[in-house]
Amino acid sequence: MIDMHDATPLDSDSGAQDPAATATAVIDARGMVTGWSTGAERLLGYPRQEAVGSPVARLLGADASGEGGFRAALGGRSATALLRHRDGRRVEVRLRAYPWLDGEGNAQQLVVATPPERPRPGPAAPPGHPGIDPATGQEAFAQCHLPVMVYDAGLRAVRASAGAERELGLREEQMSGRRVTDLLPPHICHAVEDGMSRVFATGETEQFLVRGRSRPEAPERVWSITVSPLRSPAGQVRHLELSALDVTEQHLARERLALLNDVSAQVGSTLDVMRTAQEMADATVGRLADFVTIDLLDSLFRGVEPTPSPTGAVTLRRAAQQSVLPGVPEALIRPGDADDYPESTPPARCLATGRSSLHRTTDEAVRAWRQADPGRAEVVRVFGIHSVMAIPLRARGITLGVAVLVRHRREEPFTHDDLLLAEEIAARAAVAVDNARRYTLERDTALALQRSLLPRRPAAQHAVEVAHRYLPARTRAGLGGDWFDVIPLSGARVALVVGDVVGHGLRASATMGRLRTAVRTLADVDLPADELLTQLDDLVTHVAAEEEAPGAHEPDLEVSTDVVATCLYVVYDPVSRRCTAATAGHPPPAVVTPDGTVYFAGVPPGPPLGVGGLPFETLEWELPAGSILALYTDGLVQGEEHDLGGGLALLRRCLERPARSLEATCDDLVRTLLPAQPPDDIALLLARTRALDARHVASWDLPSDPAAVADARAEVLARLTAWQLGEVAFTAELVVSELVTNAIRYGQPPVRLRLIREAALICEVSDSSSTAPHMRRARTFDEGGRGLLLVAQFAQRWGARHHADGKTIWAEIELPGPRA
Template sequence: MRDAIPLDSDADDLPDRAAPALAVVDTQGVVAGWSPGAERLFGYPPRAAIGRPLDRLFGADAGTDTGAAIRAVLDGRETTALLRHRDGGRVEVRLRAYPWVDGEGRARRLVVATPPRPPPEAGRATEAGRATEDAVFAQCRLPVMVFDSALRAVRASAGARRELGRSEEEMAGLLVTDILPSPICRDVEDSMRRVLRTGETEQFRVRGRVRPAAPEGVWSITVSPLRDPGGRARHLEVSAIDVTEQHLARERLTLLNDVSTRIGTTLDVMRTAQEMADLVAGRLADFVTVDLLDSLFRGIEPRPSPTGSVTLRRAAQQSVLSGLPEALYRPGDLDDYPPSTPPARCLATGEASLHRTIDPAIRAWARVDAVRARMLRTFGVHSVMVIPLRARAVTLGVALLFRHLREEPFTEDDLMLAEEIGARAAVAVDNARRYTLERETALGLQRSLLPRRIATQEAAEVAHRYLPARTRAGLGGDWYDVIPLSGARVALVVGDVVGHGLRASATMGRLRTAVRTLADVDLPPGELLTQLDDLVTHVASAEETPATRSADLDVPTDLIATCLYVVHDPVSRRCTAAAAGHPPPAVVTPAGTVDFAGIRPGPPLGLGGLPFETCEWDMPPGGLLALFTDGLVQGTRHDLGSGLARLRRYLERPADSLEAICDDLFRTLLPTRPQDDAALLLARTRAFDGDHVATWDLPPDPAAVADARAEVAALLEAWHLEDTAFTAELVVSELVTNAIRYGQPPVQLRLIRGGTLICEVYDSSGTAPHLRRARTFDEGGRGLLLVAQFARRWGTRHRVDGKTIWAEVELPGGAA
């Protein structure tokens, strides 16, 4: 136990070693120090007294008067009490307590016990007791002052005289406003008046200088009433404890906590740097700049810092002055630091440094950087810290901290604090950089995998939008596609891969390629999704790892996707669709009524086990199909049901164009920072009338081939397509001959005039022809070879009741 004044009988600073009985108690009333005089007076040795509550030690349980007397003393009142001796007897003493502080700065009470005031004939002993009390108070190292009811100084301890720089005689009779500078004096004076009025002790903190030449500090002030024997507050005791270090430590801890919670909230490099500057300015420095390597902003992996002159890009800056008058550059500008300057050395070594502006390093910097030297002189900068922003063994940039308004220079403790802030901010900056790089990579990959332009087709007018998510999880795997099919049909596709990031984007690209491949085979929507589901299941089994397996689904989560596949036929004016765990499309009639297609969605792709049902409906010319992913209609503020209802209301509104509808839907349905990707595909359907389609039923007779050629020639002449007649007749002749010879009746021929001339021959056989090279003496096998040579493309489309062989013939000069 180390006390403010040793309670040793050999202490030279006690005026009378034998008379006073001294005890030190903490704020809970527990004995923390015990003098030899107390042992002589009460019989308790230090080992029996220290650690015990004062009231229990002196027998407060034997009567309530003793406990009340001790509580009164600890409250600052002088009293007389009968205290228990160790031998069981009672000792009458006069008690008084004084504020105290031990060697570790903890608040204590010094309790002085003396015999009661003697009768007049014992005047000499009374004078000795008073002299002892005066000596104890005068030598108290804690700043304590006593004021009368007029708020004029009466006494001042040694600690008060030392802190205020005045003697007790100089302060006697002065008001507190004459002793303490403003604004401290006003707070103390207001508290003194309240304590005189209420009689209640007050404790508060003030910040400032106790005298003009003293450094600024933080003080814990206690104002207590001193009562006369009648219980009235006649005097005031004002004590102060310097808690500057504790206050600064608490401020540093609070600042570090704010750095941990408020830096790195957006995963944006510039914003993260600005968050650091905003926190440091005003709390640690007067002006802050944060400069980062230029490579961080160009998507290049940072390398160990070079030596010599360096060029950094200003990422953030902040000042306690309005308008940032100290700033030489704006965020985004490049700032050059000559070699051997503190920032250049900091970037090369990764070590922080603390400077006064009179240091040789700052003077040398000022000589080679006249603009910065002028700023230092203009604003009176007197202290500078250079802090590296270092993360994962690479210095990403440098932060400069200046002081000019605050008179105190930076200290070594400030440097350690700034280094910790810089280290935490650097990790946040690096995380933001890595996130930005990964997001840009994923976005670039996704854009390269999404259709750059929509293929030309006549079945529908289309418009599309895609908006990536703005979250830490990264981009999702939403996609859309428009695939021209045979017979002037078109396939509309939207899908959504579960998960985010590069792997989701790569999975999206694989699925889109697979859908296009299966669409070229002309599979019905339900069959196409079945084949796609099998493909995803096989890929997932081949690539399965513990890291990609979901504990809930027991499948690789980044190979699960939803998909909606819709085929529109402008000739039959029908739509055929199937869905794998995806929301149905919205169908808008030309009259403006909106409904959602009654598709029964199957399970998402990758789960397997259930079939996909196909849904069909008639689509009038000029109708609108809206295909979308759940990111457009589902969010944190509304569920899927309410999102679909909102989409229905907005689709009912008239619009000038599909592009305007897309813009309106994204502007009204999506938040500023969407939590999930959103894809939208709109298609206004078209229909081919009788002037664009011709159909013939042919008998299964080889002689019908000539009739078919004649009918086609006459129709092409009516369509003003005589230049295409020779090629069309050749293609029709070969296809009809193949159907009659190798197929089964009925046989049907159909011509469709669109962007190309489409020739289709149907028969009820399920056998598909294959292109092969005929040998020299073969009588057949050259028909399809001729069709492949003269047609732009050809293929086979299977149906439940047969097959259709089709070929597209180019129209000269854009005759369509």
């Protein structure tokens, strides 16, 4: 048996190597089949075992026509024959025989059967249909309205459809043999040729987008390019088919949708009017316009509610601008500057009517604008501006400003679709701008309220030198309830207060105002620090109970939460140089001694106000003159960058650095401890202590004897003469006489008299009785009851304060002229 794969023809005729051969058989001189290929099995259906050894005439069953063809093939000529398949049907093939020798040198013939050479048939036509001939297929390609081209392996054009001729403006003969680089602009042809090269290398179809002009005079379009391999019957990629589909509208629609999505995501990220307008300009430039300006009504920047649709000439203030050119050279003014627009200009009409407008620079409206504004006319000329849109920024029925969009680098003018897109962008941006405006107005109102509730300047006193800082939060949560205060007390003492209401907004500010007022009221009656916080805690509890009562809230108002606050109350006495402090859930004060040592006072911690459950305790210690007390709210030492412990350590290090003044120390603490945008309100109060020595203080211990009143008046007169305060001697004698008389008559020994020369002359009389005097109007025949009335008439202020050893009655007498 001869192996068909190893058989070698004797003749070198090239036909023996026809790659299209589908079947081969070997026939010996007797007409018997001695070799049968797999292709022969496929062609005629006879398996190799059945075919080998059988007469060829029985297998092929050729009729007269086929037999003649078969005989012609055996004679060495190529001939067409009809062969019989095993299932009985006829198979038309092209036959040719070649001389052959077997292993013993016997002559044989190698018969090769191939499909007949004829045009490849198209799809089967329905019964009775004539089918499509090759000429029709050629005409269909030539007349195809889509741009379709065929390229060879050298990337040269072979065929071009009518659509390709129309788009490129060339006939097929002119394109034949030319590369893509000879037909398309550079930025397009390189992308196309790279794709064609990849398809030749991989044999896989590729699809990609290109944007540009198919010829110089054509408009810019977006094309979906498909490059497909064309294979030979052997499967080799010999040509490429390139088709182009105009997807400009679909692509622009996707771009517009993407731009709107970006505007929604990017515009309004902050509640700042200028920043919001700039975000709109940044998102629009380069994707819709080459230059954008956004001008808003000047009243928006002054906190005034805008009026609906102002008419006539208007003054607008530049909120934002952006350009595809570095430095925005087209702009005539800077953000923040104001500009006047005459009534006839597109921005003024846009603002008055609330309707957008689209213009070419050759339009009458733009020409009139250029004549009225030579500066803008020069910008139009220099940069080649050719298309302009004026878009109103309207929100909640009010026009807030105008956006002007310009094209000069992009050659295509604005279209109606661009106008609709710009209107949608402006509508979304206008809502964000209006939200920012409303937030700014509300924040300014809350800040004004809070600042009105805080001390504008510390009250005049001489016990301490003070410096302070208040920084409102820069977050959407709004202002908090931080506060501080400096309260002069009797006996030349001073109270330093810092507090914080938990929460933000107007409610926190209002609660802060109530607490600050309560602290000043309680301080005026000289309550000790722990008792003052106890009274303040009761007040917070009552406020919370009122807000939780049924029907206490309106549906549209802020939802109430528990009222919780912290407070630190410190009292300093410059005579004894002693400091007393109590805290309600507040960080302790920091103390800087004159030698630079920094420590935190160990004030016993108490619960926050409104929580209750534990009593408040005080800490009393002595401070050298020139020491610094630092009171602060937790926002100074606690934040995202560090916790409370880390903040306190950083505060200690900052206070250890010497500074030339308390103001400089405040600035250093704010700069070191706080971020650029503090998330919480900050209240900081620094106080440098002073001391009153013997030159300003005189005291006497008096016996509990009415005769001691005269001695007390004499001692006071002598001291006032030494202090050169003779002008108030009569008033001081009268006040001292009444106060000492009351202490001896109604009080308990020991009785002590003290004069303090400060901004006023302070007279104090102390005894060990806790009974507080009260003023009443004496009747006509009463022998007593006029003492305190006289004191109240002659003194600037008077009062009583209780302490552990009894009470002190005091009176302040105004000194004439400046302090000596």
